[in-house]
Amino acid sequence: xxxxxxxxxxxxxxxxxxxxxxxxxxxxxxxxxxxxxxxxxxxxxxxxxxxxxxxxxxxxxxxxxxxxxxxxxxxxxxxxxxxxxxxxxxxxxxxxxxxxxxxxxxxxxxxxxxxxxxxxxxxxxxxxxxxxxxxxxxxxxxxxxxxxxxxxxxxxxxxxxxxxxxxxxxxxxxxxxxxxxxxxxxxxxxxxxxxxxxxxxxxxxxxxxxxxxxxxxxxxxxxxxxxxxxxxxxxxxxxxxxxxxxxx
Ligand SMILES: NC(=O)c1ccc[n+]([C@@H]2O[C@H](COP(=O)([O-])OP(=O)(O)OC[C@H]3O[C@@H](n4cnc5c(N)ncnc54)[C@H](OP(=O)(O)O)[C@@H]3O)[C@@H](O)[C@H]2O)c1
Numbered sequence: 308x309x310x311x312x313x314x315x316x317x318x319x320x321x322x323x324x325x326x327x328x329x330x331x332x333x334x335x336x337x338x339x340x341x342x343x344x345x346x347x348x349x350x351x352x353x354x355x356x357x358x359x360x361x362x363x364x365x366x367x368x369x370x371x372x373x374x375x376x377x378x379x380x381x382x383x384x385x386x387x388x389x390x391x392x393x394x395x396x397x398x399x400x401x402x403x404x405x406x407x408x409x410x411x412x413x414x415x416x417x418x419x420x421x422x423x424x425x426x427x428x429x430x431x432x433x434x435x436x437x438x439x440x441x442x443x444x445x446x447x448x449x450x451x452x453x454x455x456x457x458x459x460x461x462x463x464x465x466x467x468x469x470x471x472x473x474x475x476x477x478x479x480x481x482x483x484x485x486x487x488x489x490x491x492x493x494x495x496x497x498x499x500x501x502x503x504x505x506x507x508x509x510x511x512x513x514x515x516x517x518x519x520x521x522x523x524x525x526x527x528x529x530x531x532x533x534x535x536x537x538x539x540x541x542x543x544x545x546x547x548x549x550x551x552x553x554x555x
Pocket of ligand 1: 318319320321322323324325342343344345346348368369370371396397398399400419446447448449492493494495496497498499500501524
């Protein structure tokens with residue numbers, strides 16, 4: 308499937324992986340709909356894409372709010388006449404040991420990383436089901452495949468996403484709705500993700516680890532593009548991707 312002229316919604320588009328993916332897909336001729344909470348960042352990104360000859364619109368979106376996700380998809384339809392794919396990428400990672408009892412952060416991770424993905428799925432599913440076409444891509448994490456100390460709740464949310472996406476794919480195949488899914492499991496990618504960590508020891512350890520191993524977010528953008536570019540009858544379910552030298 309060619310990416311050119313496809314309408315693609317991206318959450319978490321204001322930085323890191325979402326921003327890099329928006330730029331790459333816009334370069335390939337997609338019509339991009341950007342969502343995140345920091346509107347100023349989205350505005351700057353949309354301006355940059357348009358000044359390079361691409362097409363992009365944006366809307367301030369909190370994925371925790373179901374109505375915001377619905378409105379983001381509606382913006383795609385109102386502006387570009389439909390929606391072909393959504394990249395559910397918004398996420399936070401305020402890691403800490405469970406014993407630190409940062410329960411508000413636990414809840415925020417569940418809200419953004421799980422409910423945010425569910426809200427995005429709910430926003431596109433009726434359209435994808437009726438048009439019998441659509442692609443739902445998510446950013447899980449290697450933390451959704453392998454447990455590590457300090458990452459209990461983050462890993463649990465990313466583990467949940469793995470299950471959701473796998474069942475979504477299976478149900479769509481059963482129901483004959485042709486919805487494709489792809490779940491991406493990145494390891495250390497240099498973005499703003501570590502900024503959400505408030506536990507000092509965890510922040511120190513993870514910063515050192517990312518400094519040693521981290522690679523740039525365009526590597527994940529390439530994988531999103533690869534999934535989108537496959538023929539309509541081909542689903543690439545999962546990608547695990549990270550630095551060659553990271554022994555995670
Ligand atoms: N970097 C890594 O090593 C790595 C590894 C594995 C998985 N991931 C996953 O990759 C995804 C992207 O993260 P990143 O690494 O690119 O980090 P990032 O630079 O911090 O980007 C996170 C994005 O999520 C958005 N976001 C956070 N809360 C949101 C909310 N409530 N509503 C809407 N948007 C929200 C942020 O925008 P606003 O603050 O403007 O809302 C930002 O655009 C996340 O799901 C993360 O868990 C990252």
